[in-house]
Amino acid sequence: MDFEQASPALLAVEHVRKRYFARAGFLSAPKPVDAVVDVSFTVARGKTLGIVGESGCGKSTTGRLALGLEAPDGGSVYFDGVPLPKYGSPAWRAIRRRIQLVFQDPLAALDRRLPIAAQIRESLDIHAIGDTKGRDQRVLALLTSVGLTKHHASRYPHELSGGQRQRVVIARALATEPDLLVCDEPVAALDVSIQAQVVNLLMDLQTDLGLAMIFISHDLKVVRQVSHRVAVMYLGVIVEEADSDHIFKHPRHPYTQALVASSPTPRQKIKTPMLLTGEPPDPAARPAGCPFHPRCPKVMEVCRSVPPLAREISPHHHLACHLSEPVTLEAMAS
Ligand code: SF4
Numbered sequence: 162m163d164f165e166q167a168s169p170a171l172l173a174v175e176h177v178r179k180r181y182f183a184r185a186g187f188l189s190a191p192k193p194v195d196a197v198v199d200v201s202f203t204v205a206r207g208k209t210l211g212i213v214g215e216s217g218c219g220k221s222t223t224g225r226l227a228l229g230l231e232a233p234d235g236g237s238v239y240f241d242g243v244p245l246p247k248y249g250s251p252a253w254r255a256i257r258r259r260i261q262l263v264f265q266d267p268l269a270a271l272d273r274r275l276p277i278a279a280q281i282r283e284s285l286d287i288h289a290i291g292d293t294k295g296r297d298q299r300v301l302a303l304l305t306s307v308g309l310t311k312h313h314a315s316r317y318p319h320e321l322s323g324g325q326r327q328r329v330v331i332a333r334a335l336a337t338e339p340d341l342l343v344c345d346e347p348v349a350a351l352d353v354s355i356q357a358q359v360v361n362l363l364m365d366l367q368t369d370l371g372l373a374m375i376f377i378s379h380d381l382k383v384v385r386q387v388s389h390r391v392a393v394m395y396l397g398v399i400v401e402e403a404d405s406d407h408i409f410k411h412p413r414h415p416y417t418q419a420l421v422a423s424s425p426t427p428r429q430k431i432k433t434p435m436l437l438t439g440e441p442p443d444p445a446a447r448p449a450g451c452p453f454h455p456r457c458p459k460v461m462e463v464c465r466s467v468p469p470l471a472r473e474i475s476p477h478h479h480l481a482c483h484l485s486e487p488v489t490l491e492a493m494a495s
Contacts, residue, residue: 170239174200175239176237178199178235179222181193194445197223200394200399208389211378213377213381213384221345223377227260228257229248230248258337261335262345263334263344264330267330273319275317285300290337299336307329341373342375343377344363347363360386400453401414413480415457
């Protein structure tokens with residue numbers, strides 16, 4: 162789903178695919194599992210693309226492909242206009258400094274044996290950023306930028322709360338002054354009250370530093386809050402993508418409509434919410450035709466055999482569905 166933007170995209174992902182092979186049992190032959198089928202999107206400088214979908218939809222694999230942590234089986238990833246180099250190569254390491262990842266579980270992401278200042282400093286050492294004294298000062302500045310103090314510098318991860326640990330992970334990610342942060346379920350492991358603080362921190366940092374972000378989450382409310390554009394994924398494909406305000410006011414794909422209806426804002430009135438039924442997506446049992454057709458309340462005969470192609474239905478609004486008539490939240494409520 163290519164879309165025009167005022168300035169060249171910082172990241173362009175074009176028709177990437179990723180297939181794994183998984184065994185159902187110890188003695189069974191490995192079977193192909195298509196985690197990402199044909200995904201394209203761009204991320205503009207200083208903007209956030211939210212990728213939302215249920216578990217198993219391929220959103221985390223998409224994030225890893227965008228980071229270059231995994232090589233796609235097909236398609237291309239361009240960062241700042243050049244193809245992403247091979248994983249682990251010197252050119253990849255140079256670009257990797259400009260693309261950082263914030264993990265879901267901060268405790269797993271941090272080294273329990275090292276005080277947090279040492280872990281933030283490690284990034285500066287690896288990328289040879291600044292001199293010895295400058296690196297110490299930069300560590301303190303990074304701690305301050307994420308709402309921690311010098312008193313936290315000598316603490317170990319287990320001495321911090323979950324929210325504080327995620328702040329350390331964010332500080333470490335910012336150490337190399339990246340242009341792009343890939344945040345994979347960054348608040349999913351946190352208490353609800355702490356989630357809002359970390360989300361606000363990420364939004365403030367984006368404003369201050371001009372970061373671009375890919376924000377991957379199953380939580381529509383959070384994605385809505387942070388994203389300029391939103392891509393909805395289902396079984397390895399983007400089924401709908403549009404500007405955040407637009408997609409939440411005018412969802413067109415039945416899956417997006419069900420997601421939005423299950424997470425309305427206080428001002429949205431949905432009299433007959435379209436609830437998701439059936440089994441959640443299983444990449445190992447991909448149906449023919451439209452991948453959503455076994456759960457779709459609007460399924461038609463064509464949907465069972467012909468995969469819908471993504472097309473631009475209005476400026477910057479892309480949809481992969483055989484339905485073509487506009488459907489609004491008002492129509493859903495009538
Ligand atoms: Fe539903 Fe058919 Fe659209 Fe798929 S293509 S979402 S099954 S109407």
